[in-house]
Amino acid sequence: MFSLSLSIQELLKNKGIEVKEAHLDVLEARWTGMQALRGNLEHVKIDDADIGVRNIPGGDHIE
């Protein structure tokens, strides 16, 4: 648990961001929560899916 907090702290420090000590537990919990939400994405067929960075409503290939 502690080492994970450190790694988040170090990761952010390397990007030039100083994190408050009080934030570390929350950040760790939220990051862990996000990883859990990711679930078993590896088993979902998104390999063929293009990316939708530009948000064109109704599909990305409107004629």
Added chain:
Amino acid sequence: MSKNLIDLAVEELAPLLENKSISPVELTKEVLAHADHTEPQINAYMDIYREDAEKSAKEAEKEILNGKYRGMYHGIPMALKDNLYFKDKVTTMSSKIHKDFVSNYDATVVAKLREAGAVFTGKLSMHEYAWGITNNNPHYGAVRNPWDLDKIPGGSSGGSGAAVAAGSSVASLGTDTAGSIRIPASACGIVGLKPTHGLVSKYGCYPLAWSLDHIGPMTKTVKDAAGLLEVIAGYDKNDPTSANVPKENYLSKINGDVKDLVIGVNEDFFFNEVDSDIDKLVRAGIQSLVDQGAKVETVKIPTLQYAEWAELVTSLSEASAIHDTDLKKRPEDFGDDIRMLFELGQLPSAVDYLQAQQVRRQLKQDFQKAFDKVDVLISPTLPVAPNTIGEDFVDLNGKQVDLIDNIIRFTGPANLTGIPGLSVPCGFKGNLPIGLQIMGPAFSEALLLNTGYALEQTKPLQGRKPNLLVRA
């Protein structure tokens, strides 16, 4: 007459203004006086433009008296969310960092409303940088829900929701990146429309997350929202994401007829882990549409289970990129809650972000398949009722659950896919109004508004008003 003006919707006020039964000056004075009464209780305004509003109201009065009536929003006093640029006015995004920022141009939506003759009464508070759902702002104080002053009004457009519900702004605009129009609309018992991505220009709106942001109406009634959308919709060359589609007359398409409407219900996601009272109210709302001739079909949207992850990775990454420099140089000037979100947004990898965009593409296809079978999808707007100000957890059928994780669950998918979503009131849980969300294919706003209107005709708010509307 004048004592009741603040109770009226735009659709009721507009004919009175057009036929000169009331004047914009009289209406503006009444709204400003009412804001003076409600503001100590709800704190919705960042700034009141008293002199400017009175001057604009006089100009509107002069035009109307001279027979130059511009349309439904001519002479209507309204305040807008504080991330929309007004020329030569301070636009703070309810932040400390931008507390003195003055734009030298109007946002496109502001310019369009100015052209329509609206009277701007001021700027409305928001969750700092639009990145949160409580509107409990560390720099400018919490906005309170007019229905229960101990509860949040929702966010990030909490000032807009509270002011419209309280009558201190006749209508308003909000912005929506994961639900920030629909969440406060639901919490405050008003109508909130997140239009199709690209239908309303975002030029002059400070971004939260580029690919997810939208601007839309927050109003007392569905017809008010339709009229406001007519004013603000349309192609804008200044916004690269603007859609070049024909303008529609949304108001003329509202007739309340839902006889051939097919409503899609997704039990697996949109009715899973929902407060039992909210579940009942939304199902009763669907039944009221069925009673009017609509049909219900069950639909599956498999990728929805990954939508919240994709929404979070996308919004956190994009928002964090926008605030990257300030996060490094002056982190202490952010509120703690959003500072942590920006810090969190530095953690996803490029792989995470790109996979989130792949999920997003798949989700669009899944929604499209659903809309091949049904006309609209109906869900609760929120799975839980608004929480008490200052609490991070909220009750879900006796279980304490994380507020942020739960409150955007049902609204975020429409931002990821760009499809429109409308929140309309469907009843009360105790003294708090509850919203029902109607989603449809891209550019189906007319259909959503007509469906919302049919529900509105069943009078789900039963004529009730927030208690603070009573003035001595």
